[in-house]
Amino acid sequence: MYVRGTPTGKGAPLTGAGREPPTVSVGRPVPVTACHRPYNRGEMTADVAPVDAWILTGMSGAGKSTAARALEAAGVDVVDNLGVDLLAGWAAPGRARPAAAVVDARQGEAIAGLIPPDGVRVLYLTAPDPVLLRRLAESTRPHPCGDAGGPAAAVRREHELLTGLRAAADTVIDTGELSPAELGRRVVALLAPPEGAAPLRLLISSFGYKFGPQAEADWVADVRFLRNPFWDPELRPRTGLDEAVRDYVLADPHTDELCERLGELLSWASAHYASNGRRHLHVAVGCTGGRHRSVVVAEELGRRLRSENLDVTVRHRDVGKPDPR
Numbered sequence: 001m002y003v004r005g006t007p008t009g010k011g012a013p014l015t016g017a018g019r020e021p022p023t024v025s026v027g028r029p030v031p032v033t034a035c036h037r038p039y040n041r042g043e044m045t046a047d048v049a050p051v052d053a054w055i056l057t058g059m060s061g062a063g064k065s066t067a068a069r070a071l072e073a074a075g076v077d078v079v080d081n082l083g084v085d086l087l088a089g090w091a092a093p094g095r096a097r098p099a100a101a102v103v104d105a106r107q108g109e110a111i112a113g114l115i116p117p118d119g120v121r122v123l124y125l126t127a128p129d130p131v132l133l134r135r136l137a138e139s140t141r142p143h144p145c146g147d148a149g150g151p152a153a154a155v156r157r158e159h160e161l162l163t164g165l166r167a168a169a170d171t172v173i174d175t176g177e178l179s180p181a182e183l184g185r186r187v188v189a190l191l192a193p194p195e196g197a198a199p200l201r202l203l204i205s206s207f208g209y210k211f212g213p214q215a216e217a218d219w220v221a222d223v224r225f226l227r228n229p230f231w232d233p234e235l236r237p238r239t240g241l242d243e244a245v246r247d248y249v250l251a252d253p254h255t256d257e258l259c260e261r262l263g264e265l266l267s268w269a270s271a272h273y274a275s276n277g278r279r280h281l282h283v284a285v286g287c288t289g290g291r292h293r294s295v296v297v298a299e300e301l302g303r304r305l306r307s308e309n310l311d312v313t314v315r316h317r318d319v320g321k322p323d324p325r
Helices: 064-072 086-089 105-113 129-137 151-161 161-170 180-191 244-248 253-275 291-304
Strands: 002-004 023-026 026-034 053-058 077-080 097-101 123-127 171-174 201-208 219-222 280-287 311-316
Touching: 002 105, 002 244, 053 064, 064 097, 064 123, 064 180, 086 097, 086 180, 105 151, 123 161, 123 311, 129 151, 151 161, 171 180, 201 291, 244 253, 244 291, 253 280, 253 291, 280 291, 291 311
Parallel strands: 002 077, 053 097, 053 123, 077 097, 123 171, 201 280, 201 311, 219 280
Antiparallel strands: 023 026, 026 219
């Protein structure tokens, strides 16, 4: 069912303080950033049913309509443009199937102070500004912040309005390089997993800092302290998917210790996330160019965690890109 709501109501101001991210130390410090919400919205305990209510939000042009159509086709009850003053009633427990409410900048100033109701998770869709501007130029829909000025000004104003929801998001998906079909599969797997699916799906991705951060990651591990195959002329043109590069990176004793400690931490955290009703965790592993060290570590973490019967997917964002150095 795809229902259109009304843009009414005002939200409450954001309150609360953030928490310090955990770190893992192996030889030299290895930062591991956990993206926490800036306030407590009522985490579920193990004896509570899994979350089945989501707010679908994000930037205009990031694919919210595509995501909503995919969710509706998967049997999710979707409400479009639900007023913020109606969210609490909509989120009341007892529904027979998963539900998603599209709440975005069409609500105007009311969206700026919105605190999601207890028990409701937030999926935030975004993309790099040049991608958003290109998609908006191809769209016939007026931008909800169009009165801010030109397209660039409208995008900036929308970023400002959605700052609170972006900070509160449980999952962020960067759709800049996703096809509509891939975006649909991602959101359906997150909000409406098939019967019998593992309680938590773990995504481990590699990326290169030179191509920008991995915006949708929950945790980020920086592995630039490991020995770099880039400086070996024979290994430079290869990637971490090649055996020679893999052997080179794994020969660094810090690599094994890093993977051992990270693997133990992720195994422990995954069990607690799953008991708390969470279905998806994204851990990003970054090196300079995203072609060598991060790829090897991501693959090795995936191998170790699969041996513990965790549902793990490994993706490599930048492995096919030329190193800009």
